Amino acid sequence: MTGDQNPLDVWRDATTQALCIQSDTSKEGGVTKILKVCFCSNTSINLGKNFKLVKCNHTTEIREIINTILDSGRVGPSIIFKSCYGLRLKHLKSDEIYWLHPDLTVHEVLTKYESLHHEAEWRYDLRIRFLPKDVMESFKQDRTTLLCYYQQVRSDYMQEVAAQVDQDIAMKLGCLEIRRFYKDMPPKALEKKSNFELLEKEVGLDLFFPKQLQDSMKAKHLRKLIQQNFLQFSQLKEDECISKFFEILRTVTNFEQEHYKCELG
Incomplete structure (x- = not known):
């Protein structure tokens, strides 16, 4: 098909x-x-x-x-x-x-x-x-389109929604992307300070978390929350991360439908 x-x-x-x-x-x-x-x-x-x-x-x-x-x-x-x-x-x-x-x-x-x-x-x-x-299920036949769609949804989320969502949801969505991005990362890798610093310096937390979330707490507390939340998803495979990302995002925005402003004449 x-x-x-x-x-x-x-x-x-x-x-x-x-x-x-x-x-x-x-x-x-x-x-x-x-x-x-x-x-x-x-x-x-x-x-x-x-x-x-x-x-x-x-x-x-x-x-x-x-x-x-x-x-x-x-x-x-x-x-x-x-x-x-x-x-x-x-x-x-x-x-x-x-x-x-x-x-x-x-x-x-x-x-x-x-x-x-x-x-x-x-x-x-x-x-x-x-x-x-x-x-x-359908995009199992077309991995490129699945990954493009995921990147598109995540881009829209980061640009238009991330700043307004609950801190817990933003944290979970960010950690899911870290797991998907680093498919082979060991479950407790981020608990090692040098690994976390490498993530911050080489990639940057801005790729995963909205600026508002990062600015709302001290660096030490932010790191602890990321480590705790990452453990929840540390065993997931890439497609499972994508599916879970969609599942959580649906609770805060209807990203599968288009929305337009209308005026009554």
Whole structure:
């Protein structure tokens, strides 16, 4: 079973994010443009480093851009569920977002959406938008999409939710990511001061915990809480960490649905 073969009515919407437009040169049939497409890869949530430059012209359709990126291997290998992915246009100054229909051409996007603002502060985001009913089970066939979706959800959590969640939840979610990140770490490794200091210096706690949590307590107490919570998850495998992360996050935010502001006319 692949995403391309499944009708979208058996999928449900999820959240999403990543792209940006640059130069042009003349070309037969129209203007050639280079689109900088940003995304969460199967290994990283850094949108500044994860991007693909896609050459296209005014008649290029959005689905072609999506497929070019997925086929390039930049997101990750052996992607099966291509129908999960969508392209979103975001105006960075106003936070306006527009989901781009796969049939739209680059020219239609420029005239319909980018013309709404004079400032060229737009970003195109390649994100996983459609989900199978059972994410963990279905994505066993497509590890790249599973890991990309996890990185996407975690990125959204860290940027939009982490600062407001309960301290205990933020601690658990952070420790789950430490365990997933360091798959082979012994259960009591963080109890050793040198190992904890290595974590702080080489990777940094900011990757796992919101700044508000770190600033709310003394370093010694923070370290003790991390050590205690990490032990709860120290035996979990990577997929178990991902599943548990989703389970806990669902108690504080409905990350599997999109939310929009509406006005009554």
